[in-house]
Amino acid sequence: MTTAVRNQELSMSAALNRALADALEADERVLVFGEDVGPLGGVFRVTDGLSARFGEQRVFDTPLAESGIVGTAIGMAMNGMRPVVEMQFDAFAYPAFEQITSHLAKLRNRTRGRVELPVVIRVPYGGGIGGVEHHCDSSEAYYTHTPGLRVVTPGTPGDAYQLLRDAIDSPDPVIFLEPKRRYWSKGPVAFDRSGPAMDRAVVRRPGKDVTLIAYGPMVATALETAAAATEEGWDVEVVDLRSLSPFDDETVTESVRRTGRAVVVHEASGFSGYGAEVVARVTERCFHHLHAPILRVTGFDIPYPPPKLEEHHLPGVDRILDAIGRLQWDDEVVGFHG
């Protein structure tokens, strides 16, 4: 049933569901657990039908405790399992922060490679769904700053499938960030895993004037922006990072050296955010190719706003176009952050 169809149009949620099912099918060490991932199928239905199909020994609900979920996943992985756990919403992963930071990320190194923890933590993240407080955080920077973790995030249903399969197969722990506002967006999914490796960025749209660097929920927004930018006469290249840690210097550097201008986009607050790393390292490597400082278009430096105000917080096409416009095409000096 799973191998016949090679290519299908699926929502991201369905693609993730399919990736979990195929991984459970392919490897009996894979376990899926967390809050409400059993009979309910998860609040976003990503685990829909899995406990019925694979049994409650392999797909199960846990008591309500995130540190407990990650801590026991670590113990299971020590004993040869490959746990895939869900944090119901991004902000609800914070109780697990110690287990993630002090153990999950570090145990391989601390034990000189003797303990391997192939654990995947699925975290629905980001806003744009009208969620009330604590339901829309973008917490990637907390994880990318923690050596030992891989952090990946799909921008398309196709990547959702492939990256999740790759994450589950990875010998390293992976924080798998799912852009919740894109759960219901559809796109083609190939099941042969023929896409680029998990740690590679991809050029989603080639262009020659400016590089737009995006990931997760902002990939679609970046592509929209690129389309709109043609009207202004800008040929925008869109790079989808896919892997936030490690960072694919090669792909990004090649693009920015070619275009000479770049904008990084993310939903999370800008200050000390992931975009800062992108700016810093790309600037180090491309300094003499840059016509203007790399700008960031990000969420403001505020707690995530209530639903009725989130549109003002989230980077959108206009704000990104504005930033592109400030890339000193006529050599005037203006900074986005003032």
Add this chain to the structure above:
Amino acid sequence: MTTAVRNQELSMSAALNRALADALEADERVLVFGEDVGPLGGVFRVTDGLSARFGEQRVFDTPLAESGIVGTAIGMAMNGMRPVVEMQFDAFAYPAFEQITSHLAKLRNRTRGRVELPVVIRVPYGGGIGGVEHHCDSSEAYYTHTPGLRVVTPGTPGDAYQLLRDAIDSPDPVIFLEPKRRYWSKGPVAFDRSGPAMDRAVVRRPGKDVTLIAYGPMVATALETAAAATEEGWDVEVVDLRSLSPFDDETVTESVRRTGRAVVVHEASGFSGYGAEVVARVTERCFHHLHAPILRVTGFDIPYPPPKLEEHHLPGVDRILDAIGRLQWDDEVVGFHG
């Protein structure tokens, strides 16, 4: 007794102890609590003698639970207190991450200013003391990326006193990072709080060739480097950030525009670390004044090493001098991160 002496030579630990004593004396709403801060006086003796002097109602040991410490501090602050709590070592603050991130940082905003949380979380951080695993993390970036928190760190005993007094008086929650390798370094302390405001950086050493941006434990290292650099013919300006969040753009930008070159130094891993923000925002603001990309000298992207290897991890004078040397004095292009 506390007001007679205006200026004294103290270790940073003693200066912090004095700041706590003076704050407890000045304001009866101030409470000091945490693990072992009572009769023992804290594992670094920063709270030495305080419970005897102010009583166990105001300076007390708690059960061993960091989320509990921060969570109850929030409740106490809601009820008019000004709690100053201690996390025994940096990595042991992680269990409190949810309380810090979802409540301490955000409650003012979430309640539209009705709930004010003047809480100070003291966190001994960083390495260089031969500490075993989990005792040497530099976790500043987790906090600086969290809007609503102020993050400050003293580099000198004088600042330790003043910044801690200011932090306790601040209406905002403050993550107060104490560089543990500098606890025993001595320096002059003025008790009149005549130094710059809590959110201002200071130029610790003026120079004209290159700006070295440092904070906390690296301030002393930066000053040493500056002294050594004179032999190479470089006149190095050292900026001590003091406040990591908010960031003092004015002082830093002024310096970098003047020198045209800069290096940021910190102990924490470089990737997605605080230095990235410094590079990104200073580059945005100083792009056309820069002769070379701003470089970072940081800890490697690895878990903190065991004691016998930490010297290789920590930024030291030589490594910083190397970075200064790579600032394209002869216009060759080399990046620190390869």
Add this chain to the structure above:
Amino acid sequence: MSVTGLSARERSLLPTDLPLALLDKNGIPVDDPALEMPADEVLLELHRRIVIGRRFDTQATALTRQGRLAVYPSSRGQEACEVGSVLALREQDWLFPTYRDSVALVTRGVDPVQTLTLLQGGWHLGYDPYEHKVGPQCTPLATNTLHAVGLAHAARLKGEDTVALVLLGDGATSEGDTHEALNFAAVWKAPVVFLVQNNGYAISVPMSKQSAAPSLAHKGIGYGVPSYLIDGNDPAAVYATVREAIAAAAAGGGPALIEARTYRIEAHTNADDAGRYRDSEEVAAWLDRDPLDRIERYLSTRGLLDDERRAEIQAEAEDFAASVREGMNAEPELDPADLFAHVYAQPTKALREQAAMLAEELAS
């Protein structure tokens, strides 16, 4: 392992085997109750507030269907807890509610429109916590238990006679924070009452997957906290127990843990599909134990409530619901500039710049 007998200390900390009650499901007083029956005026007020609370709740659920509320977690079926516990509070006491406790809030006197502001998507909190001594409705599970302990402990340090009542669900008892809060409260003898509304589910997860303990109230003894297991659909029992626990806490007796057995009649929220994890017979059995029915029957039997009075209260509830509808019809006034207010006591320079940028965008 062998048990050598139960000490007096243990006896004083363990809950009863069966939930304490004052009224059975038909509203008939139980024999030889371990709790004190509240005065008639209290019972009448419990009834009145439950009627109003339930009407408020159904109104809020209706508002989700009309798109006026982003989401609403109903407490239908749990009104004995929502109302009984709040009426047991004294004015100087604090309430620390969760997202499910909107009915508790309006019972405490919080303006209903302000109560719903969060769920409407207008601002994270619509009311002033200090006005009615009600903490923000808390979403990160169990985190509010620690706030309650801190606030109550501070009150004690200040010599204030304040008790904090914190509400939490069965699922929330599994979080580490609940453990830390019970322990801190016990060690500090903080005046806090923990009321666990055990409504059988944490979203879809049933109690059998949440805990293997004889009851959640059995957790108390592990902290030295006296514990009560009560019938959470009996308004009189909830009121009497919370009242007793508050009096003890106020008298310096320290915290108490109450597990109230109740049931969530609606789905977790309007966005949930409860049919995926429970069947309608189960719901029907609990409808048969309805808290409103129960107190209404008791009061009617006692002759304290007649049709006329019931109609009056119903009318009051309708008025209340109408005011809610009306209030929620108005779009909340929101100024995007407020995004940057209250991040810090004074906006930082960076925030002022960001605010200016947004203002410029909006002006163009």
Add this chain to the structure above:
Amino acid sequence: MSVTGLSARERSLLPTDLPLALLDKNGIPVDDPALEMPADEVLLELHRRIVIGRRFDTQATALTRQGRLAVYPSSRGQEACEVGSVLALREQDWLFPTYRDSVALVTRGVDPVQTLTLLQGGWHLGYDPYEHKVGPQCTPLATNTLHAVGLAHAARLKGEDTVALVLLGDGATSEGDTHEALNFAAVWKAPVVFLVQNNGYAISVPMSKQSAAPSLAHKGIGYGVPSYLIDGNDPAAVYATVREAIAAAAAGGGPALIEARTYRIEAHTNADDAGRYRDSEEVAAWLDRDPLDRIERYLSTRGLLDDERRAEIQAEAEDFAASVREGMNAEPELDPADLFAHVYAQPTKALREQAAMLAEELAS
């Protein structure tokens, strides 16, 4: 609140009022014990291992004074727990120790130099956890409880007959992770034994500031976990209890919680100054309850141990200590390049570059 009596379930979960023991402080068997006295060979082995363990411990403390160890948390006085629990393990069982449990490790067979590698500052872990089924000595308090539960649950899913024994301190019981671990273990019926070494202090913080419960073992019932309160200075009692708990867990009976009352004779670590928070009379009283004395007296009275045998064991212990001294005199071989190994399964490009940079620095 009134208690209507104790159900059979409750009875099976609660600990005894007084700590269970087999030998009193003078080594005299207690009357009518609730535990089964281990066989003579086991008692002899307990004694031998305690002698060796103690010698190891004093040797390690001495090494701190010579600067050969960065830090050492002594378990002097706690050897009944360290040795009794480990000898009760079967080969296929796992041990999850803390920083204080070096004696447990060497008793389990971990090489003593590898045991001390962490504290020497050489690498974070000197031994292979899979070799003797011993998890890394855990510093972040209580976090290892969850690892033990996960490992044990996985074993059960795989159909393996493995029990995990996790050690923790009195202070660690206050952390949220302990709560979550006990709860997960109970709900999953995971084969885990939680052994709390209640040594009276968490660094300087005494039990009175840590918990107000009748005992820490009283926490068990709140999870549905059977609990034992035992004399943690009685090697026979520790062995018998852990053995019983492991057998029950292996048989599918689920987890158990054991509180062993013991005492830390030395300061928290060599860096600590215990004089700041406790007096010498207290220490003296506990020296009088010494676990080694106790079992030695018992075995001698029984005629199972004579001076000759004691001398033999002492000699063995001295040899062991000598081998430790020798092992620790050698500087650990450390290659800075290893800093970049094992961060990921394969070093990333960035790490390879950083490694190259360091190599270049070191070469110049």
